[in-house]
Amino acid sequence: MRILVVDDSRTITTVFGARLVEIGHEVVIAENGQLAVERFQASAPDLVLMDIEMPVMNGFEAAKQIRAVEATQEWAWTPIIFLTGSDTPENLVMAIEAGGDDFIPKSAPEGVVQAKMKAMARIAGLRAELSLANRKLEAQASQDGLTGLFNRRYMDLRLDHQWGEAIRCGAPFGLLMMDVDNFKLFNDHYGHLAGDDCLRAIAATLQKVVEEVNARRLAHDAFVARYGGEEFAMMLPRCTPEALAEIARVTVDAVCRQGIAHARNAEWGVSTLSVGGVHMSRAEGALAQLFRRADANLYRAKQNGRNRAELG
Ligand SMILES: Nc1nc2c(ncn2[C@@H]2O[C@H](COP(=O)(O)OP(=O)(O)OP(=O)(O)O)[C@@H](O)[C@H]2O)c(=O)[nH]1
Known part of the structure; x- marks a missing residue:
């Protein structure tokens, strides 16, 4: 001793x-x-x-x-x-x-x-x-068992805190909602276990992106969580609209470049991600509203062809 x-x-x-x-x-x-x-x-x-x-x-x-x-x-x-x-x-x-x-x-x-x-x-x-x-x-209580990312429960807790602080300071806030493209077809084609591996691999890429975001101070205390199923969410407190656009683009590219074979994902032949982003120059109102807007943009990304980001 x-x-x-x-x-x-x-x-x-x-x-x-x-x-x-x-x-x-x-x-x-x-x-x-x-x-x-x-x-x-x-x-x-x-x-x-x-x-x-x-x-x-x-x-x-x-x-x-x-x-x-x-x-x-x-x-x-x-x-x-x-x-x-x-x-x-x-x-x-x-x-x-x-x-x-x-x-x-x-x-x-x-x-x-x-x-x-x-x-x-x-x-x-x-x-x-x-x-x-x-x-x-x-x-363990804060982690998603499959991907090792933060789980939804932890995301809600941390986000409540971050959002409250952003409102108090009148700080900007960004959110990206992300959804793996044609993932049902992936499961149908390669099987559910391969689907799990694919989610893990994509989660690891998202984690790398968020670490880079924090290292480059593109946002303050950014984090990514598994939102549910094949959906992920990235919280970007204090980021600029330009940074949000760059992060969304980098994320879409990084997943595509990962090259996870997906024979039934349109012309790409690899797994891809659609992203819906929203930016507020001053945080205000309810968080649910922020998520609704990000979801609407994610829907647009799917409608406009997938493997892309739509912001607004
Ligand atoms: N392997 C695996 N599949 C999952 C998991 N969670 C959700 N899924 C599957 O993800 C698929 C999502 O399918 P949809 O919501 O139809 O969406 P999609 O096929 O990705 O199509 P788009 O979103 O329109 O591109 C479903 O088949 C779910 O069963 C999981 O943890 N592991």
Whole structure:
């Protein structure tokens, strides 16, 4: 474990530090509470062993600040054990109130110190595993199982937030609705599993396009989601009408150039995409209206021959 040892007494940090290093731990030392908070942030220790009475900032205050730092990171928790010369009941209560987890007298025998650290490390390990599992679950809940893009549920949540912000700031907003062309014929011709592969491949291309959009700052925090079936939606906050037109064109071209064989897709012989785009120079009104306009343009793209974008 990496252990942050905090004490204003050089003797204590040296003695405790040497004991911990001897039994295989890495030790980071801080001489007061303020340095403890700084070193906690810089070194992300697995455990903090901290004195209570110290100059500049005492151990209780440092523990509170460490907990405040952790509160900004979901699920973060590092055990804090107070080291003290006086294990009075008042100190014990204050230690726990300040966010500490345990309390060891400096005079405690070696075995007790080691046993307490082992217990804390075990809890910290379980907590870390739980945090990882939770993050995986969160990622799964926001992802579409087939394509790995964001799913509709996540899209609605994130879009609500982006749209609200765009309205508050009077910022521009762009939306592209995209639909794979003649996809029923693709399934009929190549089978449903090949259809799934085709959707995955197109989704990967759309993801690349959106990453490029963000990298080139053509929009702010753009993202693409599977809207449903063979339909996708790309959200383009703060993009210009010129950028929207370029992104729509690039998207249509990129899917066509991908060259996924589609013998029954008109004269192209490969899978293609139709796109309906809408741009607002100042976000206002209901999101549903934006989607209706994008849908109408998508319909026009289909009517006008597919493998194209219609904007408005
Ligand atoms: N393989 C596969 N097919 C899907 C999936 N979701 C929807 N589809 C199919 O997508 C097809 C969409 O067909 P339509 O809505 O008729 O549209 P289209 O054939 O693409 O024709 P246009 O949109 O007019 O170009 C349907 O046959 C659906 O079964 C999926 O997850 N996997």
